[in-house]
Amino acid sequence: MDLTPLRNKFSEIFEVSGPRIFFAPGRINLIGEHTDYNGGYVFPCAITFGTYGLANKRNDDLIRLYSANFPDIGMIEFSLRELEFLNEHNWANYPKGMIKYLIEEGNSINTGMDILFYGNIPNGAGLSSSASIELVTGVIVDCLFELNLERLNLVKIGKKVENKFIGVNSGIMDQFAIGMAKKDCGVLLDCQTLAYEYAPIDLENHHLIIMNTNKRRELVSSKYNERRSECQQALEDLQKIVKIESLCQLKEEEFEALKHHIQNDIVRKRAKHAVYENHRTIQALKELKSGHIKKFGELMNQSHQSLRDDYEVTGNELDTLVEFAWQQKGVIGARMTGAGFGGCAIAIVEKAESEKLIQKIGRHYKEKSGFEATFYIAGIGDGAKEITQEVIK
Ligand code: GLA
Numbered sequence: 001m002d003l004t005p006l007r008n009k010f011s012e013i014f015e016v017s018g019p020r021i022f023f024a025p026g027r028i029n030l031i032g033e034h035t036d037y038n039g040g041y042v043f044p045c046a047i048t049f050g051t052y053g054l055a056n057k058r059n060d061d062l063i064r065l066y067s068a069n070f071p072d073i074g075m076i077e078f079s080l081r082e083l084e085f086l087n088e089h090n091w092a093n094y095p096k097g098m099i100k101y102l103i104e105e106g107n108s109i110n111t112g113m114d115i116l117f118y119g120n121i122p123n124g125a126g127l128s129s130s131a132s133i134e135l136v137t138g139v140i141v142d143c144l145f146e147l148n149l150e151r152l153n154l155v156k157i158g159k160k161v162e163n164k165f166i167g168v169n170s171g172i173m174d175q176f177a178i179g180m181a182k183k184d185c186g187v188l189l190d191c192q193t194l195a196y197e198y199a200p201i202d203l204e205n206h207h208l209i210i211m212n213t214n215k216r217r218e219l220v221s222s223k224y225n226e227r228r229s230e231c232q233q234a235l236e237d238l239q240k241i242v243k244i245e246s247l248c249q250l251k252e253e254e255f256e257a258l259k260h261h262i263q264n265d266i267v268r269k270r271a272k273h274a275v276y277e278n279h280r281t282i283q284a285l286k287e288l289k290s291g292h293i294k295k296f297g298e299l300m301n302q303s304h305q306s307l308r309d310d311y312e313v314t315g316n317e318l319d320t321l322v323e324f325a326w327q328q329k330g331v332i333g334a335r336m337t338g339a340g341f342g343g344c345a346i347a348i349v350e351k352a353e354s355e356k357l358i359q360k361i362g363r364h365y366k367e368k369s370g371f372e373a374t375f376y377i378a379g380i381g382d383g384a385k386e387i388t389q390e391v392i393k
Pocket of ligand 1: 034
C-alpha cells in the first residue's frame with residue numbers, strides 16, 4: 001500500500017511531519033469457534049487488511065487522535081489525565097482504553113501523542129477491526145516510549161480493554177492472533193494455558209477466500225455475552241459432578257456420559273458445540289500438517305453445522321452463502337468465521353475454479369438474500385509491527 005497520502009494527511013491534520021508508521025492486521029479464524037472462552041483451542045491467522053497508525057510523541061500531555069475512516073467525527077483530544085470512557089469519543093475509546101491500562105500497569109508514558117489511524121478492514125465484517133486498533137495502539141505506545149513490553153502483555157491488555165473498557169466479554173483469540181501472528185502461518189493456541197504453535201498454511205493449488213455477507217451485524221455483543229453465560233451455566237452444572245475448570249477439558253465421550261447433568265436443553269447444546277469444536281480443531285491441525293486438505297475442509301463444514309444447529313450463531317445470510325458453497329465443485333470446505341450473527345465466512349477452493357465460483361456464489365446469494373456479497377482472496381500476513389523501515393526500503 002502507498003502510504004504517501006496518509007503521511008500527507010498526518011502533516012495536514014497535526015501540522016508536523018515525519019511520523020513513525022505502524023500496522024496491525026485483522027484476523028480470520030480457520031477453525032475453533034467460540035472455544036476460546038471455554039478454555040479450548042483456536043486456530044486463527046492474520047490477514048493482510050488491517051489498521052495503520054502514524055504517530056509522533058508530543059511535548060505536552062495532550063493526546064490527539066484522528067481516523068481517516070471517520071473524517072466527520074474529526075480530531076479527538078484529551079489529556080493523559082482524562083482517560084475515562086466517553087460515548088462521544090466513539091471509536092477513539094479503543095486506543096484510549098489501551099493507553100489507560102498501559103499507564104495503570106506502571107509504564108512510564110510521560111508525554112502526549114498525535115496518532116492518525118486508517119483501517120482497510122471491511123467495516124463491521126467481523127474481522128476484528130477493534131482488536132486491530134487496540135494492538136496497533138499498543139505497539140505505537142510500546143515503541144514511542146521504548147517500553148520493551150512482552151507481546152503477550154499487550155495482547156492481554158487489548159483483551160482487558162474489550163472486556164472492561166468497552167464491555168464485550170470476549171475471549172483472547174482476536175488480540176492473540178493479531179499480536180502474535182506470522183506470515184503464511186496459522187497459530188494454534190490453547191486458550192487455557194496460552195501455549196501455542198505456528199503451523200505453515202500451505203494450501204497448494206487452493207485459495208483461501210473470505211466471503212463477506214455484508215449483512216450488518218446486529219446485537220452481536222448482547223448475543224455474544226448471552227452465549228458466554230450459557231456456557232458458564234453448563235460448566236456450573238457439570239462442576240457439581242466433575243472437577244473441571246472449563247468445558248473444553250472434556251473429551252467427547254466424557255461429555256456424552258455427563259451431559260444429562262446439564263439441566264437446560266439449550267444450554268446442553270451450547271456445551272456440546274464447545275466440546276466437539278475443540279476436538280475438531282486439534283484434528284484439523286493434524287490434517288493440515290499431513291497435507292490432507294480435503295479432511296481439513298470436512299472439519300470446517302462440520303464446524304459450521306455445529307455453529308448453525310447447536311450454537312445458533314450463524315443466521316440466514318451466513319447459512320445461504322456457506323450451504324450453497326458446499327454444493328459446488330471445487331469447494332473443499334466452508335464455514336462462518338468469528339463471532340457470527342452476520343459478518344464473514346471463509347472457504348477453501350481450487351485455484352482454477354475460484355473466479356467462476358465467486359461469480360456463482362455471489363449471484364445465488366444476491367438472489368436469495370438481496371445483499372451483495374464481497375469476496376477477497378485472503379493473504380496471510382504478519383502480526384502487529386512497526387513498518388516505517390519496510391516502507392523506506
Ligand atoms: C469474537 C471474540 C473471540 C471469539 C470469537 C468466536 O471474535 O472476540 O474472542 O470468542 O468471537 O470464536
